[in-house]
Amino acid sequence: MFEIKELNAGYEFRNRFVHAVRNVSLTVEEGDFYGIAGESGCGKSTLVLAALKLLKKPGKILSGQVLLDGVDVLSLPDETLRKIRWKRLSLVTQSSMNSLNPVKRIKDQMADVLIRNHGFSKSDAYNLVKEKLQLVGITADRMESYPHQLSGGMRQRVVIAMALLLSPSVVVMDEPTTALDVVVQRSILQQIEELRKKENFSTIFITHDISLLFELASKISIMYAGELVEIGLARDVYTRPMHPYTKGLIEALPSISKDLDSYKSIPGRPVDLAIPIQGCPFKERCPYAFERCAVEKPQMRYIELDGNGRWVSCHLY
Ligand code: SF4
Ligand code: MG
Numbered sequence: 001m002f003e004i005k006e007l008n009a010g011y012e013f014r015n016r017f018v019h020a021v022r023n024v025s026l027t028v029e030e031g032d033f034y035g036i037a038g039e040s041g042c043g044k045s046t047l048v049l050a051a052l053k054l055l056k057k058p059g060k061i062l063s064g065q066v067l068l069d070g071v072d073v074l075s076l077p078d079e080t081l082r083k084i085r086w087k088r089l090s091l092v093t094q095s096s097m098n099s100l101n102p103v104k105r106i107k108d109q110m111a112d113v114l115i116r117n118h119g120f121s122k123s124d125a126y127n128l129v130k131e132k133l134q135l136v137g138i139t140a141d142r143m144e145s146y147p148h149q150l151s152g153g154m155r156q157r158v159v160i161a162m163a164l165l166l167s168p169s170v171v172v173m174d175e176p177t178t179a180l181d182v183v184v185q186r187s188i189l190q191q192i193e194e195l196r197k198k199e200n201f202s203t204i205f206i207t208h209d210i211s212l213l214f215e216l217a218s219k220i221s222i223m224y225a226g227e228l229v230e231i232g233l234a235r236d237v238y239t240r241p242m243h244p245y246t247k248g249l250i251e252a253l254p255s256i257s258k259d260l261d262s263y264k265s266i267p268g269r270p271v272d273l274a275i276p277i278q279g280c281p282f283k284e285r286c287p288y289a290f291e292r293c294a295v296e297k298p299q300m301r302y303i304e305l306d307g308n309g310r311w312v313s314c315h316l317y
Pocket of ligand 1: 243244245280281282283284286287288289290293298313314315316
């Protein structure tokens with residue numbers, strides 16, 4: 001239902017191009033909780049912004065398609081896209097909660113969208129606002145509040161309720177809880193998962209914290225240096241990671257059964273996306289690298305594993 005095809009995007013400066021999204025393809029099916037993980041700066045947010053045609057200058061989409069039920073979102077006029085954005089496709093980001101208007105009551109800023117862009121009457125709009133806020137655990141009396149009267153966690157719940165106002169089929173969440181403390185994060189994530197089942201939308205969930213995905217996601221993609229390097233079912237990837245970068249991410253996860261000194265962080269730094277990459281982008285940090293990795297870029301390959309498929313881009317396979 002939502003498909004990104006060979007998307008290339010980045011940032012154009014006078015004398016260099018930061019190629020932040022490199023030939024990314026992925027397919028989200030109805031009901032999927034699709035996770036995308038990778039360290040900060042790997043291009044996750046650029047991917048999301050490009051895919052929703054929200055990338056601002058100097059951002060630029062070079063090529064690719066983004067299909068929502070077969071229609072290429074990138075080729076739609078902005079006006080059509082604005083309508084679709086709430087109805088079919090919506091976005092929650094880490095900073096969404098700070099973009100609430102400080103001088104407007106919660107109920108009015110939520111209702112505004114409905115009244116202005118979707119022809120709702122005031123009372124219908126308020127009713128819907130109330131209903132969606134209840135879904136995220138915010139009671140009707142809070143509708144009268146101004147943003148500063150709510151905690152960070154509540155503000156982010158408001159933003160999530162806002163994204164769900166018109167029952168979109170795909171909700172994209174880019175680090176939606178990263179700014180919040182761990183306990184609040186956890187409860188919001190559980191709520192998102194319940195909501196997803198109740199409201200029946202697909203989620204694309206972007207995070208630098210892969211551990212969140214193993215709990216929640218059905219499918220995951222691992223992103224490194226602007227590319228997807230591994231795609232599979234979340235629990236399969238967790239129990240049997242194939243790409244050396246994915247292995248590194250999982251080895252770095254804290255767990256109660258691990259000694260402190262058995263944590264391994266991945267050595268080295270992320271690559272500079274403004275410089276052309278020779279061979280495998282992960283080669284400098286990869287404990288398995290061999291000669292071929294320096295000269296030949298690995299391609300995504302499909303690997304059949306116990307009845308389920310996995311896509312991996314690594315010369316080891
Ligand atoms: Fe490591 Fe080579 Fe595989 Fe890249 S292609 S991840 S360097 S083994
Ligand atoms: Mg980001």
